[in-house]
Amino acid sequence: MIKMSTDKMSMWEAQWAKGDTSFHLAEVNDRLLSYMNELVGVVTNGTTDPAAKNILVPLCGKSKDLVHLHSLGHTVVGCEGVEQVWL
16 A cells, blocks of 8 residues: 555545556445444433434545435435546
8 A cells, every 4th residue: 555645636636647546445444343232322321313414525535424414314415526537
């Protein structure tokens, strides 16, 4: 895996231009699944808040996380800074 700064759009653009998308996971991110309760909220008795949330996923690329969150009933918006992602 390539180590790069995640705060420079030019670095992401270069990776996409080379066709290197090794940073994309084949499945939903394990970290997302691990922290799902914190993301969507947990009520005091430990159960997850059933209310759908509005979730922004910055620099999402073609992540499967968006589809997963949407499948749970949430409104999900992905924001990407590299135009080539959508081509």
